Amino acid sequence: MxxxxxxxxxxxxxxxxxxxxxxxxxxxxxxxxxANAHARALAGTPGKSIAVVLNSVISPHYAHVAQGVETQAAAEGRLCLIGTTGGDPERELAMVKFMREQHAEAVILVGNVVADDRYRERMSHYAHALAAIGSRLVLCGRPPLGPDVPAVVVEYDNAGGAFAATSHLLSAGHERILFVGSRPGYTTADGRLAGYRAALDAHRLPHDPALEVEGTMEWHEGYRMMKERLAAGPPDFTAVFCLNDLIAGGAHKALAERGLRVPDDVSMVGFDDLPPSLDLDLTTVHLPHEEVGRTAVRLALEHEARGGIPPHVTLGTHLVVRGSVRPRFR
Structure with a gap:
């Protein structure tokens, strides 16, 4: 033949x-x-693939979002390309450029990044470049780059979830609530801190900057932040809002080492509804992790077919009440 x-x-x-x-x-x-993928791309017939770029594949949050992307991509007959950045904006930009060269039908960015003006300008350029070849940039769990940038945005309600969790503590009589995991400039942390402060305002309580502790989003950071706080003197708080469940796990360990029990001595809430929340019987905010990934793929491919203004959706969160909060008034 x-x-x-x-x-x-x-x-x-x-x-x-x-x-x-x-x-x-x-x-x-x-x-x-x-088939030779490079030859097909040169001939104008690239394979169908979806790229997902994550901070890490170790964190349960990113792993579950990536699973959602993979599940929906498989349902759509696409293969997945996965890259990690470690939260480095320059590496993320390089990864988007590389995925564009691979002719991915969508490039999905998941996770926090500190977006300065130079980063936004370059990422906006890549969004336009992807759109020009029929692909699409998708931002997951982060705000849009601007009104004229052709990128799909899939967010979840960080501020609303944090407001609900903080209000739950306040309704139980806790007024001195330690916020563990503040990280200025990172959109996820900023959104949750805003929800925490809004709940205090709604209960007519001033927010105390001394109760806001900075740190990253890992277990060992939760342990470090709480251990250092307790080393400074007796607890000046009755409850703890942890930026995510990993931080809650580390903070819980540090409290236990000082003989403090959750919830008998200190109440605690987390965010994400992922391990170790079940092991800790932790009241936490549920995020639709896999739905974020599935929605990102679905909207990117639907928008490619329909054209028009890229969609911007916000997925809801809800509070999961377990046994880590104890009322103060008795």
Whole structure:
């Protein structure tokens, strides 16, 4: 057979006779043939793929979002390309550029990043470049880059979830609530801090900057922040709002080492509803992690087909009440 005939049969664009197709597919199987992706891209027929760029694949939050992306991509007949950045804006920009060169149908960015003016300008450029080739930039869990940037945005209600969790503590009589995990400039932390402060305002309580502790979003940071706080003197708080459940796990360990029990001595809430929240019987805010990933893929591909203004959706959160909060008034 001619090269052109075989190529058309493999691409599915040629109405070949069943016997001819069977001969080609038998040869493919016997030779263990795979198509050259680079040659296909040069010929203008790239493979269908979805790229997801994460801070980390170790964190349960990012892993669950990535699973949602993979699940929806598989349902849509796409393969997944995964890259990690460690939260480095320059590496993220480089990763987006690389995924564009791979002709990914969508490039999905998940996680925090400190977005200065230079970063926003370059990422906006990449969003336009992706749109120009029929692809789409998708921002997950972070705000839009601007009104004229062609990027799909899938957020979740960080501020609303933090407001609900803080209000739960306040309703139980706690007025001195330690906020563990503040990180200025990071959109997730800023949104949750805003919700915490809004709940205090709604209960006519001033927010005390001394009760806001800075740190990153890992277990060991929760342990460090709480250990250092307790080393400074007796607790000046009755409850703790942890930026996520990993921080809550570390903080819980530090409290236990000082002989303080949750919730008998200190009440605690977290955010994410991921391990170790069940092990700690932790009251926490549930995030629809996998739904974020599925929605990102679905909207990117639907928008590619429809065109128009890229959608911006916010997925809801809700409080999951367990046994880590104890009322103060008795």
């Amino acid at each position: 001619s090269v052109a005939t075989v190529s058309r049969i493999l691409s599915g664009s040629y109405p070949a006779a069943p016997a001819t197709r069977a001969r080609v597919m038998r040869a493919v199987k016997e030779l263990d043939y795979v």
